[in-house]
Amino acid sequence: MGKLKVAVVGYGNIGKYAVEAVKAAPDMELAGIVRRQADAIMGIDVPVVDDISKLPKVDVALLCTPTRSVENYALQCLKLGICTVDSYDIHETIYELKMTLDAAAKEGGAASIISAGWDPGTDSVVRAVMLASAPFGLTHTDFGPGMSMGHTVAAKAIAGVKNALSMTMPMGYGVHRRDVYIEIENGADFEKVRRDLMADPYFATSDTHVYKVDDVNVLIDKGHGVHMVRKGGAGKTQNQIFEWKMTIDNPALTSQIMVACARAAKKQVPGAYTMLEFPLIDLLPGGREELIRSLV
Amino acid sequence: MGKLKVAVVGYGNIGKYAVEAVKAAPDMELAGIVRRQADAIMGIDVPVVDDISKLPKVDVALLCTPTRSVENYALQCLKLGICTVDSYDIHETIYELKMTLDAAAKEGGAASIISAGWDPGTDSVVRAVMLASAPFGLTHTDFGPGMSMGHTVAAKAIAGVKNALSMTMPMGYGVHRRDVYIEIENGADFEKVRRDLMADPYFATSDTHVYKVDDVNVLIDKGHGVHMVRKGGAGKTQNQIFEWKMTIDNPALTSQIMVACARAAKKQVPGAYTMLEFPLIDLLPGGREELIRSLV
Numbered sequence: 001m002g003k004l005k006v007a008v009v010g011y012g013n014i015g016k017y018a019v020e021a022v023k024a025a026p027d028m029e030l031a032g033i034v035r036r037q038a039d040a041i042m043g044i045d046v047p048v049v050d051d052i053s054k055l056p057k058v059d060v061a062l063l064c065t066p067t068r069s070v071e072n073y074a075l076q077c078l079k080l081g082i083c084t085v086d087s088y089d090i091h092e093t094i095y096e097l098k099m100t101l102d103a104a105a106k107e108g109g110a111a112s113i114i115s116a117g118w119d120p121g122t123d124s125v126v127r128a129v130m131l132a133s134a135p136f137g138l139t140h141t142d143f144g145p146g147m148s149m150g151h152t153v154a155a156k157a158i159a160g161v162k163n164a165l166s167m168t169m170p171m172g173y174g175v176h177r178r179d180v181y182i183e184i185e186n187g188a189d190f191e192k193v194r195r196d197l198m199a200d201p202y203f204a205t206s207d208t209h210v211y212k213v214d215d216v217n218v219l220i221d222k223g224h225g226v227h228m229v230r231k232g233g234a235g236k237t238q239n240q241i242f243e244w245k246m247t248i249d250n251p252a253l254t255s256q257i258m259v260a261c262a263r264a265a266k267k268q269v270p271g272a273y274t275m276l277e278f279p280l281i282d283l284l285p286g287g288r289e290e291l292i293r294s295l296v
Numbered sequence: 297m298g299k300l301k302v303a304v305v306g307y308g309n310i311g312k313y314a315v316e317a318v319k320a321a322p323d324m325e326l327a328g329i330v331r332r333q334a335d336a337i338m339g340i341d342v343p344v345v346d347d348i349s350k351l352p353k354v355d356v357a358l359l360c361t362p363t364r365s366v367e368n369y370a371l372q373c374l375k376l377g378i379c380t381v382d383s384y385d386i387h388e389t390i391y392e393l394k395m396t397l398d399a400a401a402k403e404g405g406a407a408s409i410i411s412a413g414w415d416p417g418t419d420s421v422v423r424a425v426m427l428a429s430a431p432f433g434l435t436h437t438d439f440g441p442g443m444s445m446g447h448t449v450a451a452k453a454i455a456g457v458k459n460a461l462s463m464t465m466p467m468g469y470g471v472h473r474r475d476v477y478i479e480i481e482n483g484a485d486f487e488k489v490r491r492d493l494m495a496d497p498y499f500a501t502s503d504t505h506v507y508k509v510d511d512v513n514v515l516i517d518k519g520h521g522v523h524m525v526r527k528g529g530a531g532k533t534q535n536q537i538f539e540w541k542m543t544i545d546n547p548a549l550t551s552q553i554m555v556a557c558a559r560a561a562k563k564q565v566p567g568a569y570t571m572l573e574f575p576l577i578d579l580l581p582g583g584r585e586e587l588i589r590s591l592v
Binding site: 091094128240281295 | 321424427536537549552556574
């Protein structure tokens with residue numbers, strides 16, 4: 001069997017790491033990169049095009065675009081019979097995306113794996129394992145310390161803000177503090193900026209701390225973390241405790257999980273799937289016998 | 297859709313907890329208990345029979361028998377078209393069991409889920425998630441503190457031993473100490489028992505500590521634990537760290553996972569499966585949309 005031909009769509013933060021992860025995968029080859037500006041990229045020896053239909057042969061497209069563009073790109077690829085993987089992360093509308101892409105995938109004869117990242121994604125898998133192991137009880141998820149993209153964008157939108165960083169700080173059992181670092185524009189009033197930010201819906205309901213700094217950029221790292229705990233009952237037996245913890249580089253992990261899902265996409269019958277809906281062995285390279293002998 | 301009719305085969309440690317877990321499941325009913333001595337069991341209001349063919353209608357049989365009897369019971373059930381779930385735990389021969397039961401399952405038109413417990417079982421799932429997330433690196437698994445059934449049986453087999461308990465003590469990163477508590481027979485020489493035990497292949501290669509006690513039974517609890525750590529690379533990015541930890545009641549968790557797998561068994565096409573080989577959403581009761589909305 002030949003290598004899986006994988007295209008990376010979007011060459012931002014996640015796309016760059018996705019290229020590295022595809023190149024590191026023993027069973028894949030990078031078919032090309034799709035981005036609006038189809039200029040050659042330094043150090044990249046594959047075609048860079050502005051439309052995926054210009055690449056000769058693609059098995060799976062990794063959609064490393066902003067989350068709101070995922071649906072359009074996915075529909076285009078599926079129509080061409082190309083499998084897709086995305087890390088769509090708007091939890092409230094994942095099911096709607098699945099329904100839309102499921103129909104398109106079946107029509108195009110390709111599979112689509114959606115919300116393939118760490119949350120949603122592998123955390124979803126761990127939540128399912130915890131719930132199956134202890135059906136009665138509570139699960140709490142703590143995120144961070146790490147940068148929140150959504151809250152950072154919201155902070156940057158406040159009048160008088162030149163640059164901002166919003167960090168998610170885990171206070172334990174699902175409660176988070178927001179630490180917001182602000183670089184203000186020349187002549188802006190920090191106290192007014194602080195009050196406007198605290199009143200913004202993104203921050204109004206959390207314990208939010210705002211700090212004035214000279215340079216936001218020196219504060220940014222892409223590390224992140226999760227700590228998930230379930231305490232619950234199995235049958236009639238109480239106090240079963242499960243924990244999942246990770247400290248990771250956010251775009252590197254997201255893109256690596258997308259790469260593993262590219263493998264799985266090619267093995268499913270046409271349709272759209274979350275990570276709970278296909279066998280996890282499909283994520284891994286190598287033969288089934290060897291995987292079962294080493295992992296089970 | 298009616299409730300899933302589940303039979304419990306074997307009424308030892310795991311079987312008793314399996315009965316509780318089936319009764320606690322909203323979508324299942326206990327079809328009966330199969331054991332060699334088919335006497336009524338105090339407090340149990342379902343048929344107790346000595347052969348599963350004597351029960352009127354069974355969808356899935358939970359094989360709560362000693363691990364070495366699993367294959368025979370599974371073959372009998374599958375021939376009758378009854379799905380099976382076992383917690384077969386001899387890691388070296390799991391693949392062979394899968395191959396044998398796969399053929400029987402396809403012939404009988406039923407599905408069989410094998411090695412459904414916590415290790416093998418949910419730990420196998422977590423290992424696969426870790427490996428997909430960081431393909432380069434090392435995973436270490438620590439077990440305990442908890443009772444080792446195999447080592448306890450080996451200790452009891454030493455001449456002069458009246459009763460024994462072998463505890464697995466996690467020393468970190470995959471190294472375990474054996475703490476063995478021994479009640480000696482009248483007139484036996486504890487020093488000789490200790491030397492014979494230390495020379496036994498079960499103990500010779502581990503750091504083993506042997507203690508003489510008056511009563512082993514007061515030392516036994518069924519709690520156990522796991523701590524699994526992977527440190528590895530995703531793409532070109534190093535030092536991604538993942539941890540899975542649990543402290544649990546051993547038979548209660550094993551039987552609860554088997555009960556969740558009973559649900560999954562009924563949803564698969566005929567064949568034999570490890571927990572890596574079917575979608576994890578199949579473990580859970582409730583509708584697909586509701587599960588995706590709450591977990592993903």
